[in-house]
Amino acid sequence: MCNSNVKSAGVAQIAGRPVLQPAGNRVAATEVARPLKKSLQKSLSMPASYDNAAAAPAAAAPKNTGAGDFARAAAAAPYLLPPTPAKAAGARAVPSVGAEKNRKAPKKAGAVLPVVTFAALEAFEVAGPAGSIAAAQREHVTQAQAQRKSRIAHYGRTASFSRVEGRVGATATATAAAAGAAPVVAALDEKRCSFITAYSDPVYVAYHDEEWGLPVHDDELLFEMLTLSGVQVGADWASILRRRHIYREAFSGFDVEAVAKYTEKQMASVSAGFGLDLGTIRGAVNNACRILEVRRDFGSFGKYVWGFVNHKPLSPGYKYSRKIPVKTSKSESISKDMVRRGFRFVGPTVLHSFMQAVGLTNDHLVSCPRHRVCSSSSSSSDAA
Template sequence: MCNSNVKTAGVAQIDGRPVLQPAGNRVAAPEGAKPLKKSLQKSLSMPASYDNAAAAAATACTAAPKSTGAGEFARAAAATPYLLPPTPAKAAGAKAAGGRTAASTGADKSRKQAPRKSGAVLPVVTFAALEAFELAGPAGSIAAAQREHVTQAQAQRKMRIAHYGRTASFSRVEGKVGATATAPATATAALEEKRCSFITAYSDPVYVAYHDEEWGVPVHDDELLFEMLTLSGVQVGADWASILRRRHIYREAFSGFDVDAVAKYTEKQMASVSAGYGLDLGTIRGAVNNACRILEVRRDFGSFGKYVWGFVNHKPLSPGYKYSRKIPVKTSKSESISKDMVRRGFRFVGPTVLHSFMQAVGLTNDHLVSCPRHRVCSSSSSSA
C-alpha cells in the first residue's frame, strides 16, 4: 500500500544511490541562489551620493602613483566628503516634513534599476581610518602641526604656573612698555617725577598753577601771610579751587590785604564790603580782627613773619611724605600755634586751619618726595 505523502517525496542521489526523501529535504541547487527580499535589499543599499563619493575616492586612490605618501592619500581623502547614511533622527524628521523630494525619489529608482557588478568592492573611508593616517602622518602634516601646537601650549602653561605671583600685572606692564616704547628718555624721566597725587588730570588749572608756583614756597611778607591766613579760614567747608578763583575779589574787598588799612575798617565799611562783594559779614569781621591782632604782634616781634616762623626755628619742616594719604589734616605743631594765636585773640585759627596755613606759606614742606616741587621748596628755604 502506498502512502499519500509519497507523492510529495522525491528521489535524491546520495553516494550514487537513489534515496527516497520528502520534499522538505531536497538539497538546493548550488548555482541557483535565491535572491534577497526587497526589504533587505532596500536596507542594505546605500544612497546614490554615497556611492558617487566612494567611487570618487576609489578613483583618486587608484590614480595616485605608488610613490605617493600618506600625506597625498590624506589630501585625496580630505577632498571627498565623508558621507554616512542618515541617522534615525534625521529620517524621522524627513518623514515628518513630508517624505523625500522628487529628486531623491528619482535617484532611488535609478539606483534600483541599475545592476550591480558582482565582485565590485567600493572603498569606504571611515573616521577611524583617517585618524590612524593622521597619527601616523609624516613631519609637516596637519597632525604634526597640531601636536606641536599642543606641546607649546602646555609648555607656556607650565611657565605661567611656575612664575605665578613673580611678575607684575598686565595693566602695569602694558603701561610701562607703552611709555618706554613711545616716549623718549626725557619724557620717561618726566613721568617718573610726577606731581603730588592729589593733582590729577581733572584738577582745576588754577589749582594746578597754585600747586606749581605758590604752595609750599616759604613766605615772610606780612601782607601775603595775612592773605593766606584769611583764605585758609575761608577755605573751611569749601575747596581751594573755588577760593582761588575768587581770590581777586578778596583782594579788592580787603584793600590788597594791607594790614594797616583793614585794621581801620569800621562797622559801616564792613557792611558795605559784604553787600558790594557778596562776602559773609562774619568772615569780614574776622579778617578785620586778625589785622588788628597782627599789629599787636608787630609791636612784640617786629613783624608777623618773625612771630610765625619762630615756631619752627625759622626753618621749614620737611616730613617727607611718600603718599598723599599720609599727610595729616593737623599736627602737634599746628595745635601749639593755634593755641598761642587764640590766646592772643585771633579768630578762625583752629588746628586744621593753621596746618593748611603752614602748608601754604611754606612752614612745612608737605609736597610728596616724588614731586619736583619738594626739592624746589627745600632749596628756596635754604637759600632764604
C-alpha cells in the first residue's frame, strides 16, 4: 500500500519507467565544476582573457590521472614553470592522456597549455631562470675565477723602482755638489741596496754610494769610523753623518796622537763647547791611547784589524737586506780581543757596524752596483 501523500517519497526514472522511492535513494546529480573566484584569480596573477577561455575546457575535460593532473596544475599557474623546450633538455616530451584527447578539439586563442616533462623540470632546477639566485651564484663564480686567473698571470710583476732611485741619486748629487763634495756616482739603471729607499736622507744615500763598504787602511779614518760606530748606537746613521763635521772638529780631525793627550780639563771643555756627551769623549780618548799601544805591537791599527780577516774583506753575498745580521762570529771574536786590550764601546754589534763601514766585510747586496765596486777596490789594494 503506497500513500502518494508521503513527503519522503519521490519519483525516479529507472529503465524508462517512473518508480516511486524514498527521497534518500535519489541519485545526486553530478556537480559541474565551478570556475575560480575573482579574488583567487587575482592572487594567481592570471590574465582575465586566459581565465575566460580556459574555464570551459577545464570544466568539460574528463578526470585524468598522473601527467594530466600535472598539466592542469601547470596551466593554472603558468608563471611557476618556464616553457622549457624538450629538445634543450635533451629528452622527448611525452603528452598526457588529457592532452591527447584535447588535441582533437578546436584551439582557442590564449588557451595553449605548455607541455612539461620531468626532464625539463630537472634542467630548470640545474640551470635556473635568468635573474634567479642560481644565475647570480654562477655569475659570481665566473667573476671569481677570472680574477684568480688575472692574479696568477700577473703574480710577481711589480713596478720597477729605477725611476725613483734615479730621482734619489739626482737629489743626492745636487746636495753633494752644493756642499762642495764630489758628485755621487750611482748607476741609475741598477738597484741599490734595498734599505736605500725613495725616502732615505740624501746624506745617507751619498755615504752609501761613496764610502760604505770601501776598504780603509788609514789609522785616522779607522779611528773616526770606530768612534762614529760607537756613537751611532741608539741613533741612525743619517743624524750622525749630519754632525760628522762637529765630531771631526771636537777630536782634532781624529788625530790619534792629539786625542790621546787630552786632559780632563780639555775633555770637559770639548763637551761644553760642542754639546757632546762627556762619556763619549772619554771613551774616544781611551781608544786613542789603546790604538797607540796597538801601533807598537803591530805597526799600525790597520794591520791589527785587517789581520782578523787575513787582510782580505769578507764577501757573504747577501741577496736580501733582511738576511744581513747585526753581528757575526767574526765581530764577536774581534770584540773580545779589543775588550781584552782595554778598548771601550766595542761590543759585537758596534764592531760589525765598524767592519761594514771600513770594508772588512762587503755587505752590499749582490744586486747593488757598489758590491762590485767594493770587491774590485779590495782586489786592487791587495795587488798593490
